[in-house]
Amino acid sequence: MLINATQPEELRVALVDGQRLYDLDIESGAREQKKANIYKGRITRIEPSLEAAFVDFGSERHGFLPLKEISREYFKKAPEGRVNIKDVLSEGQEVIVQVEKEERGNKGAALTTFISLAGRYLVLMPNNPRAGGISRRIEGEERNELREALNGLIAPADMGLIVRTAGLGRSSEEMQWDLDYLLQLWTAIKEASLDRSAPFLIYQESNVIIRAIRDYLRQDIGEVLIDSIEAQEEALTFIRQVMPQYASKIKLYEDSVPLFNRFQIESQIETAFQRVVELPSGGSIVIDPTEALVSIDINSARATKGSDIEETALQTNLEAAEEIARQLRLRDIGGLIVIDFIDMTPAKNQRAVEEKVRESLEADRARVQIGRISRFGLLEMSRQRLRPSLGESSGIVCPRCNGTGIIRDVESLSLAILRLIEEEALKDRTAEVRAQVPIPVAAFLLNEKRNSITKIELRTRARIIILPNDQLETPHFEVQRLRDDSPEAHSSQTSYEIAAAAAEVEEIAPLAAATRTLVPQEAAVKTAPARANAPVPVEAAAPAPTPAPAPVAHEPSLFKGLVKSLVSLFATKEEPVAPVVVEKPVAEQRPARNEERRNGRQQ
Incomplete structure (x- = not known):
């Protein structure tokens, strides 16, 4: 994991396998991200025709709060039969809301009163007791083990809990610590909400560095290189409290060659801003976002790998399937996606391409639904929108053509x-x-x-x-x-x-x-009150040498990265904190993801 924080206007986090960019997250200081932030807002308008209310939560545009996302604790009276939003809410009423979807175009942010607080292993739903469960990615016997561990936690009966994928193989003591941390955070949020009248920011989701460490850092990450002393201290402060067993992975990068240049990924990042992405065989993919969906076209161009036209089409489509999955992650593209593959006559070739798409998207943190290739050669899929796309967060609509891409002569x-x-x-x-x-x-x-x-x-x-x-x-x-x-x-x-x-x-x-600019809001609650560090799991493995220092003189290779991961897998962590917990060996670690479940179903 590489963290570039030398420019205060832009924080960049990259996951790299050898010298290949796997995932990318960019946070711009000029564009405040509101998703997962918690606000105290005021209802300004109620629309029965939309079954929703509009809420002033301190942003330029008012947020959209659907009736189904309003907790009954805010109802003025218990509804009888079908709920009429006019009868249960009133204009001027104050509510605690969380941003579920960022503002997009002319649409305001989508809000919910069902708060979710993400920890390392758990997601706490403090006002939704019917929510709860285990990540969909965990299956079979592992699911049963987690269910037993979940039942052993001491949690309030009126709150819901979701076990994240990172909770796999964790002991009850580790998960209980995570739960206690989230409960303290929720108590601080409730107390802060009583101090001032709406609208104001109560709790701000962590910046991209803390989010990346919380969601991505696990045993198979060899090391975390950070090129800023301040960012390294921030990361160490968080990791010593929440994941002390990984503190030795955090390293300061001090070489004169910029961090991303050392791993040769700057050029790969630039491809995420381009409309056309070249494929190794000579073909290309063309990515065009529209209002309704994102269209992706595959061109064979100079591709001549195959022995005949069918073989060339198949090889180009297989290459494109892998690159498309990577570009979706790098660009954070969400919503409907339609891929126009090169026409293939044999049905077995179409099935092979479909399987390649599914295989390439398996490690994606976002929920993905994939269809079949239609008789027109199109494959439809949808991808969960975790955050604004790279184009939305790092670009503006062209003031000359208004985003159409063409102008009249x-x-x-x-x-x-x-x-x-x-x-x-x-x-x-x-x-x-x-x-x-x-x-x-x-x-x-x-x-x-x-x-x-x-x-x-x-x-x-x-x-x-x-x-x-x-x-x-x-x-x-x-x-x-x-x-x-x-x-x-x-x-x-x-x-x-x-x-x-x-x-x-x-x-x-x-x-x-x-001159008409909004002043960024300061969060009333930044973290939970200080408490004892998280328990440190002792890996059930033989001692091994200390992991190698950060690379400064030689270019890393895929083979070296693999060896480093194996070494760190069997390395002993020496952190003198908290109770010692023996961790069960885990067959497979999957990427963590911020699962949310409401009313007994995942959103």
């Missing part, structure tokens, strides 16, 4: 403006029509279409002024109609004076908009 736009000028000039009592246009459009209108403008002026008896504006780019323009009773229509200003005045107004507007 100069001639087409000029003719459209000319028709609009004519339409405005034909209206009654029109004295003047002013058109502010980009310079290329102005050149076309004043030269190639000079006669057309003159004819419109003679026919309508209206003055037409074309104002070239170097601040405008196609396809942007502005057409203004002045009536004969308007003072501006009778002013003695020349056209260049009008253009200069308009340019001054445009320069002032962005400055005014820039």
Whole structure:
């Protein structure tokens, strides 16, 4: 695990296998992430037609709170029969809410009153006793063992618990410590909610460094390299309290070569921002996000690996399936995804590609549902949206094309403006029509279409002024109609004076908009009260040499990474803290994921 924290504006966490980038998480300081944050909000509007309420929780847009996500503790009275949201809630009512989905486009954040607090091994649902269970990824005998361990925990009867995948093989004492930590955190949140009136931020989800360590760090991670002393101290403080057995894995990277360059992954990160991703065989995949879904197209391009066209199609599709699974993780793409594979006639080839897709997505932390390749060669799938995609968190919509990717050419736009000028000039009592246009459009209108403008002026008896504006780019323009009773229509200003005045107004507007910024909120609760460190499990294995220091002189290889993982697997951890617990050997460790279950089902 590599953590790059040298630039305060952007924290980056990468999981690397040898020199191949496996997963990536980027957190931008300019864009506050709200998912999993807990707020005290105020209901501002109730919409019976949507069976939902809108909540002011301190953000620019009000959050959306559906009726099904409202705990009965907030109901004014016990409902009889079908619940009418108007009868059980009132405007101005204060509620404690958690952000379930980030704001996207014009949509506000999706909220819930069913709070979930994620720990290392457990997820606590403090106001949802019907929720609870074990991660879907844990099956068979392991599931039964965890159920027994869960039954042995001392937990309030009115709260729900979910065992995360990281809880596999953990003792009751370790899970009890995790539960006690979450209970103390919930108590602190409840007490803080009483201190102030809504809206305000009560609890903020940990930053990307703490989240990555909590969710990803396990036995098969050889080491965690951090290139910032402050970030290393922050990580060590957390890990010594929650996972002291892994403290020796946290290492400071001090080489002059930047951390990500040392592992040669900067170029791999750049592919996550590109529309076209090249495949080793010479083919490529093209990723296009749309409002409804993400479309992915596979092109054979220069691929010539196979002995015939069918073999080439199969090999390219298999390569693409593996790369698509990787790109979905790197880009954090969620929602509906449609993949257009290269056409394959044999059914066995289609099944092979489907199986490759499933195999490549097995290690994904997000929940994934995969369909079959249809007769049109399309495979439909959905992926859980864990957080905003890389494009949403690190990019903005192009101000020139508004995200469409294309703009009208100069001639087409000029003719459209000319028709609009004519339409405005034909209206009654029109004295003047002013058109502010980009310079290329102005050149076309004043030269190639000079006669057309003159004819419109003679026919309508209206003055037409074309104002070239170097601040405008196609396809942007502005057409203004002045009536004969308007003072501006009778002013003695020349056209260049009008253009200069308009340019001054445009320069002032962005400055005014820039001053309207929201001040980041400070969380009332940052962590649970200090307490004893977590118990340290003693690995049931023979002693081994101390793990090697951070690489600074040689490029790491896949073979060395594998050897290092095997060495760390059998290494003894010497941490003199808390009670000693003997951990049962685990056949297989899977990636942790933040499971949530509400009303007896997973969300």
